[in-house]
Amino acid sequence: MSGHPGNRGEHVVGEHVVIVGASLTGLHAAEALRGGGFAGRVTLVGAEPHPPYDRPSLSKRVLAGRMSADSTGLPQRQDLDAHWRLGNAAVALDRDTKTLTLDDGTALGFDKLLIATGTRARRWPDTAEAALTGVLSIRTRDDALELQARLAARPRRVLVIGAGFVGSEVASVCRELDLDVTVVERSAAPLAGALGQWAGAAAGRLQRGHGVDLRTETSVFALEGDADGRLRRVRLSDGDVLDVDVAVVALGAVRNVEWLAGSGLAIDARGVQCDPFCRAVDTDGRPCDDILVAGDVACWPHPLYEGLLAVEHWDNAVRQARVAATTILHGAVRAHTALPTFWSNQFGVNIKVVGVPGRADQVAVLQGSVERAAFVAAYGRGGRIIGALAVNTPRALDAYAEMISSRMSFPPDLNAADAPDPIRVLDLAVPAAG
Secondary structure (H helix, E strand, O other), X not given: OOOOHHHOOOOOOOOEXXXXXXXXXHHHHHHHHHHOOOOOEEEEEEOOOOOOEOOOOHHHHHHHOOOOHHHHEOOOOOOOOOEEEEOOOEEEEEOOOOEEEEOOOOEEEOOEEEEOOOEEEOOOOOHHHXXXXXXXXXXXXXXXXXHHHHHXXXXXXXXXXXXXXXXXXXXXXXXXXXXXXXXXXXXXXXXXXXXXXHHHHHHHHHHHHOOOEEEEOOOEEEEEEOOOOEEEEEEEOOOOEEEOOEEEEOOOEEEOOHHHOOOOEOXXXXXXXXXXXXXXXXXXXOEEEEEEEOHHHEEEEOOOOOOEEOOOOHHHHHHHHHHHHHHHHHOXXXXXXXXXXXXXXXXXXXXXXXXXXXXXXXXXXXXXXXOOOEEEEEEEEOOEEXXXXXXXXXXXXXXXXXXXXXXXXXXXXXXXXXOOOOOOEEEOOOOOOO
C-alpha cells in the first residue's frame, strides 16, 4: 500500500485519501498527490459551501472594494478527479476502523487521512453581545461580504477589537474608506505579540498618523445594542462610551480540533501535534502512518526553534501540504523545515517577516531607517538570529533567511552601506519557547 517507506513509488488505484479541509492546504495537498502520480480516490471534505479561496485577500482587497469575494477562488492547476463534499463538517474520527463521520451522518472510510481543518475566528465571549447586529469577525468569504456591505453603508464609527495583523488591516481599510475607526488593544502596542513592543510602538505611531483612534492598554467592558438588537455603543475600560455601528472582533484564531476529541491524537489549543513529516502524533507520542496534519491546525517541531511551532500563514500552508502529500506517497522521506514567512499591507506600508520574531529576547535595526519607514530589523534569542522584519524593503529578507537557517550569531555583522551608526541592540521581554 502506498504511503509506507517500503513501497515508494507504488500508487495503488484502490486507495482512498480523504482530506478534511477544502482549503488552501487541502487543495495544494490534492494537487501534490495527483502530481506525484497518485491514481487512487481523493475526497475533499469542507465545512464551508465554497470551493477553496484565498483568505488573505479578504481583509485587504475585498473589504476595500478592490476585489469581489467571488474573485477570491483559488485556481486549480490540474484536474484533480476528486470527490468534493462541501458544506459538510467532520464531527468524529475513528482510527481503529479508519472512518470519518460527517455532520450529515455520512461515514467515510479511508486508507489515508489528511487533517487540514484550519482555524476559525475567536468570537466575542459574551453570547448576547456577540449576537448584536453589527458585531462581526472576518475569517470566511461570507464574513468579508457582510463586513464589506456594512463599511459601504458608511457607519458612524467602526470599532476594531484587537490590534494584531487582521485588526490592523481592517483599520487600514477603514481609513482608506475615510471611516472613523477606534482600535482597542489590551497590550501596550499593536502587533506586539508577533513583532515585539518595539516594532509595535512604531506601528502605533503609523496608525495614529493615519487618523486611527488607537486605545492601547484598554479593554472593551461592554457592547450595547438598541431595542432591535443593533449595536449602538461600546463601553471601554478607560471610561469612554463611544457611539459605534460596527464592531470587528479580531482576537485571534481558534484551531478546529474539537471534532477530534476521543480520537487518541495529541491535541491542545495549539492544534494537532505532528512530526516533521506531517504524521499525526498520538497521545503516547507515536506518529500515525495513516493520518497526516498540515496547515493552520498543525503544530510540529522545527529544527531551529524550541518546542512546537504553530503557524497561521499562507506560505506555510502550501509547503506543509506538499510535505504531507509526499509522506502519503513515499513515507517519511521529506521533513517540513521551511522557515515561517508572512506579509501584510497596511497604511501604505509593506511588512514582511521571516522566522519567528515573537520569540526573540533582542532586536536591532541593521539596515535603513525607522523614521523613514524603510528598514530591516533582526531578532535574536540566546545570541542567535531567529527572525527578521522588513518594512518597505521586502527583497532584503532572502539574505536574512539564510542567516537564520545557518544559525548565525546575533546581531550579525553585515557591514551594510545603509546600516545605522551606531547599531543599537534592544532587549525585549523574553516569551516562552512554546
